[in-house]
Amino acid sequence: MHFDLLIKGGEVVDPAAGYNGRMDVAVKRNRIAAVEPDIAAGSAFRVIDAAGQYVTPGLIDMHAHLYRNSTYWGIDADAVGSQCGVTTWVDAGSTGAVTLPGFRDYVISKSRTRIYAFINIAYIGLVAQDYELANPEYANVEILERVANLNRDIVVGIKVRAGRSGAAKDLVPFQRARQAADDLELPIMVHLSTAPPDLATVLGFLKPGDILTHVYTGQTMGMVDEKGKILDVAKKAWEDGLIMDLGHGAGSFSFPVAEALFSQGYPPDVISTDLHWLSIVGPNLLDPLKGSAFGTTSDIRSLVVQVKDDKPVFDLLTCMTKMLCVGMPFPEVVRRVTSRPAEILGVKGEIGTLKPGAYADITGLMIEKGSFELRDIHGNVRYGKEKVRHTFTFLDGQPFEPMEIPSPPAWVQRVDRA
Numbered sequence: 001m002h003f004d005l006l007i008k009g010g011e012v013v014d015p016a017a018g019y020n021g022r023m024d025v026a027v028k029r030n031r032i033a034a035v036e037p038d039i040a041a042g043s044a045f046r047v048i049d050a051a052g053q054y055v056t057p058g059l060i061d062m063h064a065h066l067y068r069n070s071t072y073w074g075i076d077a078d079a080v081g082s083q084c085g086v087t088t089w090v091d092a093g094s095t096g097a098v099t100l101p102g103f104r105d106y107v108i109s110k111s112r113t114r115i116y117a118f119i120n121i122a123y124i125g126l127v128a129q130d131y132e133l134a135n136p137e138y139a140n141v142e143i144l145e146r147v148a149n150l151n152r153d154i155v156v157g158i159k160v161r162a163g164r165s166g167a168a169k170d171l172v173p174f175q176r177a178r179q180a181a182d183d184l185e186l187p188i189m190v191h192l193s194t195a196p197p198d199l200a201t202v203l204g205f206l207k208p209g210d211i212l213t214h215v216y217t218g219q220t221m222g223m224v225d226e227k228g229k230i231l232d233v234a235k236k237a238w239e240d241g242l243i244m245d246l247g248h249g250a251g252s253f254s255f256p257v258a259e260a261l262f263s264q265g266y267p268p269d270v271i272s273t274d275l276h277w278l279s280i281v282g283p284n285l286l287d288p289l290k291g292s293a294f295g296t297t298s299d300i301r302s303l304v305v306q307v308k309d310d311k312p313v314f315d316l317l318t319c320m321t322k323m324l325c326v327g328m329p330f331p332e333v334v335r336r337v338t339s340r341p342a343e344i345l346g347v348k349g350e351i352g353t354l355k356p357g358a359y360a361d362i363t364g365l366m367i368e369k370g371s372f373e374l375r376d377i378h379g380n381v382r383y384g385k386e387k388v389r390h391t392f393t394f395l396d397g398q399p400f401e402p403m404e405i406p407s408p409p410a411w412v413q414r415v416d417r418a
Contacts, residue, residue, distance in 0.1 A: 003028055003044040005397060007362065010050030013331055014057055016339035016353035020331060025055060027360040030396040035354055050364055053391050056334050057352050058087030058361025060341040061316045063189075063213055063247045063272035065126065066115060067094040067103050072129045072303075072411070073276035074107075079405045080275065081113045084315040085363035085390045087400070088114040088351050090341070092189060092213065092247075092274070093159025096125035096132075097140070097147040100155075108154060112395055114361075116345060118159040118189050119148055121177040122166075129303055133161065133168035139176040141183075148184055156345050157186045157211070162202045163193035163221055171197065174205045181210075187344075189213055189245070192221040193252070199223070200233045208241030211344070215244045215268055216261065218254030218378055228260035238266055243344060246336075248319050249274030255326070255376040262326050270344065271319050271336040277412050281307045282314030282375075303411050310414040312405050317365075317388045322374055325384035330367065333388075360397035365390060 005027040012023040012035065024039040025032065041047050061081075065073035066089055077089050095103040095117055108115045121139045122132040132138065148155045160166070160177045168174075174197075181188045189211040190202055199221050206212070215223060223234035230238075238244065246253070246268045261267075273279065320333050328336075342352025351359055368387045375381055393400040 003033055005046050005048070005360070005394065006039055006041065006044030007048045007050050007055055008039070008041060010053050010055035010364065012055045012354065013334045014338070014354045015331060015335040016057070016342070016348070017355040019354060025354055025362060027394070027397045030360050032354050032356050032358050032360050034356055048392070052366070054365040054367070056363050056365060057338040057354050057358075058363050058393065058395065059085045059316055059337045060088040060352055061086045061272050061275065061337070062090045062270050062341040062344065063092040063245055063274050064089050065094045065274075065276040066091045066107055067099070067125070068107065070099070070102065070106070071125070071127050073126055073278070075275055075277060075280055076406050077107070077113050077115060078111050079403045080280070080312065080315060082393065082400050082403045083390065083405065084317050085365065085393045086113065086316055087361040087363070087393065087395045089116070090156065090345065091115060091117045093118050093120040093161065094126045096120040096123040096138070097143045098123045099125045099127065100147050100151060104151065104154065112400065114351065115154070116156045117154050118157040119144060119155050120159045121173050121180070130165045131167040133166040133173045136169065136172040139173040141176050141180045144180050145183055148186070155186070157181075157189050159189045159191070161191040161193070162197060163191070163195060163219070165193050166191070171201070174202070178205050187211055191247070192217050193219050195220045199231065203233055203237050206237070206242055209243065211243040211245055212237065213245040213247035213272070213274070214249065214252035216246060216254055216258040217252045218257050218376075219251070222257060224257055224260050228256065230261060230264050230266060243270065244268045245270045245272055246319060247272050247274040248279065249377070250276070250279035251377050253376050254378055255380045255382055258326050267328060267332070268336060270341050271316070271323055271333065273314070273316050273319055275315065277408050278305055280312045280314055281310070281408070281412065282318065304413050305411060306413050306415045308415065310408050310412060317390060320388045321372065321384055321386065324386045324388070325374055325382055360394060362394040363390070364392035
């Protein structure tokens with residue numbers, strides 16, 4: 001019997017299976033067939049030379065916004081994933097109970113990449129820019145549970161945007177999210193941004209296994225005090241088993257906060273992008289807060305976001321590079337974009353690993369050496385010595401060639417800047 005595909009000579013990094021060294025990876029149909037130190041090239045119909053490259057499981061981005069052409073935020077999952085090695089995505093609340101069927105029909109069913117979803121507690125989802133929780137009646141538990149139970153194969157949790165961007169007038173959405181999560185036996189993912197409510201109030205609704213995203217935010221729901229020390233309530237949340245997600249985004253990553261928490265022993269459980277059209281342009285965003293609801297409805301700024309270039313420059317590789325910069329070893333970076341999110345999503349052993357029997361989602365990476373400028377959303381600059389670069393991807397054992405990323409929507413406006 002011949003293998004369909006053999007990837008030879010790469011440095012395999014797969015924390016789930018315990019692989020870390022030079023090994024060959026063989027594929028039969030859409031599954032990993034073997035991972036061994038030296039598999040004969042003649043045993044496969046197609047051979048890929050991966051010498052000098054890292055070979056990892058297909059990357060998993062556990063926080064992105066993918067409802068393209070139907071929401072303010074949505075990007076093209078396949079186009080972006082093909083360029084950065086992401087083979088599985090999780091949409092973090094773009095869809096609510098009313099809009100999830102369309103997301104399944106028009107995005108998931110038409111995508112090569114695997115896509116799961118956190119369903120928004122607001123049944124309208126994130127169609128507009130902000131304020132989905134301004135009307136508490138949108139947080140309807142009955143309709144959410146009906147739709148979630150009809151879509152158990154893709155719904156992996158419930159999303160709530162805490163703070164001013166969600167614009168909840170009271171704590172009703174949190175109470176209803178807790179009720180629905182308990183009834184459905186699903187986790188809650190909570191977005192941290194600008195108070196109110198404060199961090200302690202939000203944490204009071206969460207249980208072990210729930211997820212906090214934007215944990216390195218520099219906004220007013222942050223996890224450290226003015227001296228960079230972790231808050232007692234945040235420390236307890238970490239120790240109690242809440243899952244901590246990076247969720248970089250266009251307004252949610254601070255180098256000083258990340259460095260402070262790393263120095264105290266608090267790395268994230270998951271590395272994710274919060275990728276959407278305001279974050280995909282990365283450091284080219286002229287005003288990170290422009291167009292975001294970091295105020296009240298009376299002082300929100302334009303929906304049009306200005307960039308100095310409309311080409312995408314930010315993805316999961318950027319987040320991985322930043323974690324290398326703050327001191328996370330590469331195998332631990334890989335763990336947080338492969339096996340750890342797979343565990344959280346309940347698909348351990350199927351994706352996020354190269355163990356024989358798993359789906360043949362495989363990503364090739366290289367680490368460039370040099371000096372690379374990295375910025376957080378506040379303009380703080382660091383210079384990393386390593387940069388993660390994508391080299392190849394196989395999805396279900398088939399080549400996943402880089403695709404052209406579509407032009408941004410009308411509300412992402414290119415302007416010249418000297």
